[in-house]
Amino acid sequence: MSVFxxxxxxxxxxxxxxxxxSPHRNNRPWQGAVEAVAGEELPVYESDxxxxxxxxxxxxxxxxxxxxxxxxxxxxxxxxxxxxxxxxEFSHPLARFEPVDGVCRVVCFSPDHSKTLADMAIDDITRVxxxxxxxxxxxxxxxxxxxxxxxxxTAMGCSQPHPHGQIWAHQHRSSEIEKENxxxxxxxxxxxxxxxxxxxxxxxxxxxxTVAENNHWIVVVPYxxxxxxxxxxxxxxxxxxxxxxxxxQVEALAAILSELTIRYDNLFRCRFPYSMGWHxxxxxxxxxxxxxxxxxxxxxxLRSATVKKFMVGYEMLAESQRDLTPERAAHLLRxxxxxxxxxxxx
Amino acid sequence: MSVFxxxxxxxxxxxxxxxxxSPHRNNRPWQGAVEAVAGEELPVYESDxxxxxxxxxxxxxxxxxxxxxxxxxxxxxxxxxxxxxxxxEFSHPLARFEPVDGVCRVVCFSPDHSKTLADMAIDDITRVxxxxxxxxxxxxxxxxxxxxxxxxxTAMGCSQPHPHGQIWAHQHRSSEIEKENxxxxxxxxxxxxxxxxxxxxxxxxxxxxTVAENNHWIVVVPYxxxxxxxxxxxxxxxxxxxxxxxxxQVEALAAILSELTIRYDNLFRCRFPYSMGWHxxxxxxxxxxxxxxxxxxxxxxLRSATVKKFMVGYEMLAESQRDLTPERAAHLLRxxxxxxxxxxxx
Ligand SMILES: O=P(O)(O)O[C@H]1O[C@H](CO)[C@@H](O)[C@H](O)[C@H]1O
Ligand SMILES: O=P(O)(O)O[C@H]1O[C@H](CO)[C@@H](O)[C@H](O)[C@H]1O
Numbered sequence: 001m002s003v004f005x006x007x008x009x010x011x012x013x014x015x016x017x018x019x020x021x022s023p024h025r026n027n028r029p030w031q032g033a034v035e036a037v038a039g040e041e042l043p044v045y046e047s048d049x050x051x052x053x054x055x056x057x058x059x060x061x062x063x064x065x066x067x068x069x070x071x072x073x074x075x076x077x078x079x080x081x082x083x084x085x086x087x088x089e090f091s092h093p094l095a096r097f098e099p100v101d102g103v104c105r106v107v108c109f110s111p112d113h114s115k116t117l118a119d120m121a122i123d124d125i126t127r128v129x130x131x132x133x134x135x136x137x138x139x140x141x142x143x144x145x146x147x148x149x150x151x152x153x154t155a156m157g158c159s160q161p162h163p164h165g166q167i168w169a170h171q172h173r174s175s176e177i178e179k180e181n182x183x184x185x186x187x188x189x190x191x192x193x194x195x196x197x198x199x200x201x202x203x204x205x206x207x208x209x210t211v212a213e214n215n216h217w218i219v220v221v222p223y224x225x226x227x228x229x230x231x232x233x234x235x236x237x238x239x240x241x242x243x244x245x246x247x248x249q250v251e252a253l254a255a256i257l258s259e260l261t262i263r264y265d266n267l268f269r270c271r272f273p274y275s276m277g278w279h280x281x282x283x284x285x286x287x288x289x290x291x292x293x294x295x296x297x298x299x300x301x302l303r304s305a306t307v308k309k310f311m312v313g314y315e316m317l318a319e320s321q322r323d324l325t326p327e328r329a330a331h332l333l334r335x336x337x338x339x340x341x342x343x344x345x346x
Numbered sequence: 347m348s349v350f351x352x353x354x355x356x357x358x359x360x361x362x363x364x365x366x367x368s369p370h371r372n373n374r375p376w377q378g379a380v381e382a383v384a385g386e387e388l389p390v391y392e393s394d395x396x397x398x399x400x401x402x403x404x405x406x407x408x409x410x411x412x413x414x415x416x417x418x419x420x421x422x423x424x425x426x427x428x429x430x431x432x433x434x435e436f437s438h439p440l441a442r443f444e445p446v447d448g449v450c451r452v453v454c455f456s457p458d459h460s461k462t463l464a465d466m467a468i469d470d471i472t473r474v475x476x477x478x479x480x481x482x483x484x485x486x487x488x489x490x491x492x493x494x495x496x497x498x499x500t501a502m503g504c505s506q507p508h509p510h511g512q513i514w515a516h517q518h519r520s521s522e523i524e525k526e527n528x529x530x531x532x533x534x535x536x537x538x539x540x541x542x543x544x545x546x547x548x549x550x551x552x553x554x555x556t557v558a559e560n561n562h563w564i565v566v567v568p569y570x571x572x573x574x575x576x577x578x579x580x581x582x583x584x585x586x587x588x589x590x591x592x593x594x595q596v597e598a599l600a601a602i603l604s605e606l607t608i609r610y611d612n613l614f615r616c617r618f619p620y621s622m623g624w625h626x627x628x629x630x631x632x633x634x635x636x637x638x639x640x641x642x643x644x645x646x647x648l649r650s651a652t653v654k655k656f657m658v659g660y661e662m663l664a665e666s667q668r669d670l671t672p673e674r675a676a677h678l679l680r681x682x683x684x685x686x687x688x689x690x691x692x
Contacts, residue, residue: 007425009518011442017521020446022424032505078368078660078667079353092548094541095569096357100366149659157656159378166659172355174664175363195440202438223441277663298662310503313495313512314424316644317623318520321424 004325012224013187013195014180019226020314020321023328034306035155042114042161051162053111063108068124069131070108074166077104085172102143102170107131109163116152116163116271118261119340125254128165133250135167136242136280143169144283145177148242153273155300155308173282180279181291188290196292200234209330212259216252219260221330226320228302228309229267229329231260233295240288241280259338264299266336274299350671358570359533359541360526365572366660366667369674380652381501388460388507397508399457409454414470415477416454420512423450431518448489448516453477455509462498462509462617464607465686471600474511479596481513482588482626489515490629491523494588499619501646501654519628526625527637534636542638546580555676558605562598565606567676572666574648574655575613575675577606579641586634587626605684610645612682620645 009018050057053065059075079102086098109128110120117125132148139146150165151158173181187195200218203209209220211231222232233256237249245253264272275298281291302309302323315321337344355364396403399411405421425448432444455474456466463471478494485492496511497504519527533541549555549566557577558565568578579602583595591599610618621644627637648655648669661667683690 006428007446007448009431009444009446013440013442017525018518020424020520025422025424032503033500076371078366078371078669082352085355094359094545094548096359098355100353100355102353147660147664149663151656151659154379157378157658168660168664172364174366175666176662176664179363199440202440275659275662277659279663296663310497312503313497313621313623314493314514316522316621317495317625317642318493318514318522320521323424 004327009319010224010326012222012226013199014183014224015176016179016183018319019224020319021325022321022323023325025323032310033308035301035308036306044112044114046113046162049113049160049162051106051108051160051164052113066108066111068110068127070111071105071131071135071167074104074106077168079104079168079170098172100170100172102168103139105135105167105169107135107148107165107167109165113162116261116265117150117257118265118271119342120163120258122251122254122258125257126251129245129250129253129257132167132278133242133245139167139169140241140243140283143171145170145173146280146283147174147277148280149275149277151275153271155273156275158273173284177279177282181282181285184290184292194238194290194292196234196294197238200236200292203234208327211263211330211333212256214252214256216249217256219256221326221333223326225326225329226311226315226322227298227300228322228324229264229297229299229333230326231297231333233257233260233297235293239293240291241283241293242278243280244293260297262338262340263333263336264297266341267333268301268305269341270305272299272301350673355665356570356672358568358572359545360529360570361522362525362529364665365570366665367671368667368669369671371669378656379654381647381654382652390458390460392459392508395459395506395508397452397454397506397510398459412454412457414456414473416457417451417477417481417513420450420452423514425450425514425516444518446516446518448514449485451481451513451515453481453494453511453513455511459508462607462611463496463603464611464617465688466509466604468597468600468604471603472597475591475596475599475603478513478624479588479591485513485515486587486589486629489517491516491519492626492629493520493623494626495621495623497621499617501619502621504619519630523625523628527628527631530636530638540584540636540638542580542640543584546582546638549580554673557609557676557679558602560598560602562595563602565602567672567679569672571672571675572657572668573644573646574668574670575610575645575679576672577643577679579603579606579643581639585639586637587629587639588624589626590639606643608684608686609679609682610643612687613679614647614651615687616651618645618647 005023007022009020045052055063082101083099084101146169148167184195203220212219216236219231219233278295281288300308353368355366391398401409428447429445430447492515494513530541555566562582565577565579624641627634646654
């Protein structure tokens with residue numbers, strides 16, 4: 001029996017924390033919550049949708065009659081331009097507080113209300129990547145910390161089915177970026193090599209966690225994945241941020257995003273929900289050699305289109321726990337077809 | 347306008363991370379997921395329930411015909427007794443792995459299938475606390491890290507409505523315990539006082555975040571709460587773990603657990619879902635003077651019995667974000683009745 005078949009822990013070197021792996025546990029009976037299946041057909045245009053071309057938004061503005069992508073400032077953004085942050089030692093040393101300065105934008109991926117990245121043409125995904133790059137470059141003049149992300153599906157708190165992502169940019173470094181930066185910097189100063197480059201080499205040599213790969217990118221279920229079908233999308237070209245993407249890297253990225261999201265949808269034959277996002281090197285560092293551009297995909301489904309993994313009591317209060325090995329998850333994602341189930345010959 | 351009314355960040359000194367607070371954001375329109383209302387009446391006994399007295403469980407064992415509390419080893423535990431953990435430097439330095447040794451138990455709070463802590467008599471909650479203490483003491487002979495927790499409600503991944511919690515005990519320190527320990531130890535060595543004692547004094551002096559209080563315990567919405575109605579239950583008696591509870595502390599704890607869970611249920615007039623759990627000082631430390639026993643309550647609801655807060659894209663990839671201030675949440679919890687809505691005069 002492989003050591004991986006008994007309960008064990010694995011170490012996440014990007015966040016300096018552990019994950020509990022319980023490979024035998026996926027067989028327990030489930031009488032808990034079931035999600036709605038996200039398989040329904042949506043119309044190409046929805047007159048109520050605040051993201052469809054030409055429609056009016058909550059603040060009275062009209063969307064452009066856009067053909068490809070469309071970006072606007074979030075009418076209900078969690079962050080707004082404000083005073084530049086400086087930690088104020090508040091009324092008490094245990095009541096530390098700082099103001100926040102930033103912006104929230106919404107990025108519509110397509111004028112077609114019914115699409116997701118998984119059924120968009122690669123050319124159209126290319127346009128999404130160029131849009132990300134453009135806004136990354138523009139915002140990086142003002143903000144060192146730029147989060148580009150997507151919540152897909154109601155299971156991931158998405159309140160609008162129209163295909164879209166978000167960009168939140170701000171002066172301060174967010175907590176996750178601080179942690180990943182500290183871990184990558186410590187590794188670099190200890191080993192004189194880059195953590196994610198070394199990890200890339202490990203995965204290229206191994207192969208058991210690889211889901212998709214091309215000349216510029218690789219997708220793996222990371223050794224330390226917490227979500228059942230979590231993946232990590234890594235640059236093979238030593239990039240530190242999205243501003244550096246060249247034309248070939250953009251095209252290869254669109255191709256691998258297409259492949260990954262198709263494999264996800266095919267796994268349980270549904271519009272596979274996830275939250276995904278990019279981790280760029282913070283813009284306010286002279287030396288970025290310890291950092292590599294990467295994206296995390298955190299999908300919640302565990303066993304089927306309707307049964308998700310709950311990260312609750314133990315996970316919130318102790319540490320993340322998973323019910324199948326990362327190697328098994330990668331195997332399942334490799335095994336499904338690379339052609340979207342909706343396009344199969346009937 | 348108070349500084350708290352604009353977007354800001356607050357520092358969590360127990361985990362060394364920040365939380366983004368966006369007080370204006372709770373007004374945005376919501377077209378996303380709605381939860382089932384957890385208000386339905388349940389029967390006192392359910393023949394299918396693996397937790398009801400006398401019933402057969404999946405492994406063929408029969409539950410005792412219990413009167414108060416009942417504890418058994420989880421038939422589908424994520425952790426099982428196994429080799430004592432020792433970090434194995436695996437095939438690669440970025441593939442760190444360790445075996446896990448521990449146990450998972452289920453703690454039934456009451457034979458009555460229809461109850462929750464919020465509608466149990468204080469005497470019966472006292473018996474739950476004594477049961478926790480007994481198992482804590484027994485397990486601490488073998489395991490230094492003991493997690494006592496409860497997932498309540500399908501929204502929190504609870505697969506059985508029968509009132510129950512869990513105990514997972516193991517050799518290794520979990521990631522959250524390691525982080526809280528490092529933060530409390532660093533504070534103690536810097537200030538020569540205990541972080542949570544100083545925080546207790548701050549909250550006693552302030553009052554704006556207090557939800558409930560008695561001679562031995564206080565419940566506050568912590569200054570750095572991430573979940574909308576998150577609370578922190580703190581010892582006033584300098585306890586480090588559940589093994590130290592004396593009779594008066596047990597009774598006072600039962601009373602404040604009753605008050606808190608009643609206030610939670612009254613907020614949106616439903617069986618208020620949450621995950622809660624205790625953080626005991628790790629058992630393998632000589633000196634525990636930097637640590638104080640406390641419990642965290644993480645409830646997901648945000649606006650009503652059916653609309654919860656999603657900790658998704660930004661929260662998973664950047665940092666936790668909340669849509670109302672902790673002071674406002676505490677105010678709302680103080681404002682509701684201390685008598686459970688099901689017991690109001692009709
Ligand atoms: O053990 P249960 O109640 O069946 O399962 C629940 O709690 C566990 C501990 O927090 C989680 O790992 C599971 O995802 C959740 O569904
Ligand atoms: O901005 P949206 O899509 O309305 O909202 C969603 O994503 C945000 C950013 O991850 C979260 O803060 C919200 O809880 C979630 O519902």
